[in-house]
Amino acid sequence: MGKLQVTLLRYLTKDDFRVLTAVEMGMKNHEIVPPSLVASIASLRAGGCIKILKELSRHNLVSWEHGKRYEGYRLTYLGYDYLALKAFSSRSVLHSVGNQIGVGKESDIYIVADESGQQFCLKLHRLGRTSFRKLKEKRDYLRHRKNASWLYLSRLAAMKEFAFMKALYDNGFPVPRPVDFNRHCVVMELVNGYPLQQVHHLEDAPGLYSDLMNLIVRLGEYGLIHGDFNEFNIMLDEKDKVTVIDFPQMISTSHSNAEWYFDRDVQCIRDFMRRRFSYESERYPKLEDVVRRGSLDVQIFASGFTKDLAKSLDEALGLGEEEGDPDSGESSETGSGEEEEEEEEVASSAAATAEAAEIVEEPTANDVDSNDDDDDDDDDDDDDSKAENAFFRPHRDAAASRGGDVAIDDSVMRTRMDAALMRHRVRRDLEKRAKAKTHTTGKTKREAKQKTEKRRGQRDAIKSLQDF
DSSP states (O other): OOBOOOGGGGGOOHHHHHHHHHHHHHTTTOSSBOHHHHHHHHTOOHHHHHHHHHHHHHTTSEEEEEOSSOEEEEEOHHHHHHHHHHHHHHTTSOSEEEEEEEEOSSEEEEEEEOTTOOEEEEEEEOTTOGGGOOHHHHSOTTTTOSOOOHHHHHHHHHHHHHHHHHHHHHTTOSOOOEEEEETTEEEEEOOOSEEGGGOOOOSOHHHHHHHHHHHHHHHHHTTEEOSOOSTTSEEEOTTOOEEEOOOTTOEETTSTTHHHHHHHHHHHHHHHHHHHHOOOOSOOOOGGGOOOOOOHHHHTTOBTOOHHHHHHHHHHHTOTTTTTOTTSTHHHHHTOSHHHHHHHHHHHHHHHHTTTSOOOOOHHHHHHTOOSSOOHHHHTTHHHHHHHHTTOOOOOOSSOOSSSOOOHHHHHHTTSOOHHHHHHHHHHHHHHHHHHHHHHHHHHHHHHHHHHHHHHHHHHHHHHHHHO
16 A cells, blocks of 8 residues: 655646647557657657656656567556646546555555545546456457456546446445546545455344345346346445445446356355355345346446347337437448447446536647747648647547537547557658758768869879979
């Protein structure tokens, strides 16, 4: 346990965050980001950018990696933390960070507070730890992708957890109130209670057992299975009121292994109640007895729920085309490509989170849009840069803008860096360098030619004097 070292955060400059954001965007298609690419994305001079990168590396916000064929920088979890905390601070969501209150195989938990002193819980996803590296095999975060960084997987886990939490909270489930999320961080209500694992005495063990089983059944009725329903993810307050936490691993009841996961959740509670409180009941639910009443797995695209199943479910529930369900008919046709499916999934998750808080633009995105240090040659490209930067805005997590509300799809699409735009910027930078080099080379050749002609003239004059 310890504190998240955020003292340096108040001393970082605008250019520091521009460089951190540039490294983050470069890592979307680079495992190691070359310094030249960082300077190009951040719109900073190469010398100044390298100086900032070295300073950030000294504070472990970025890491310098080099080998025989490559060299560059990658963003560390601490640097990713700073970008998320900066976004929360600009939104007035967080003002201070307190002590660490929990640690797990895939996340760290901290107490935070806003300007008024109200305390919240901050969950930092830390996927990729040595004790939990088979995540890519056990969970379908990657969908159709083959490779992705741990930072990106942590971001997907946070987005997925916030979407689940928002949907469950809106439907009256006993979960913490979601506040906001950014990148791999989720801010939620601070639960005043203790994990069930730390509880050794209960006044009404049968009542708690019944509440937990009813909660498992109720989740199943809405098409969801928790997947990790055990004593470590159940909180109890002083009145033994249940609050469930930890949602990234939730799956749909339409999953191919749904019955196995459902039975495992039930068995975990039965084993714990028998082991800790010496209580055992012969009555426990089965997945086949659950009557479906809702479709939260459709809204948030829980693992195992496909578009074909969504269409079949709509027909069974009598929805179909009469109510204009967006997941039937047209959506199955438009989602034929892998990238389109992934974008729709992200958009649906963002739609579930749009009502939690008013999200404003991140200052780091605005920082990339300006450049105060360009030389005279860059002034000619200001108009083009402004037009490009209107689209090139990194990591939008919800729908908001200065001029008004923005559609969810647009804000989500802006989270994806446009490869063509990056190639255009790099090509433009290379053309400038080639032009400058050509100018220098031509000037050098002319000077050398003049010197040679001068020497030849002097040599001929000396020779004519000698002959005379």
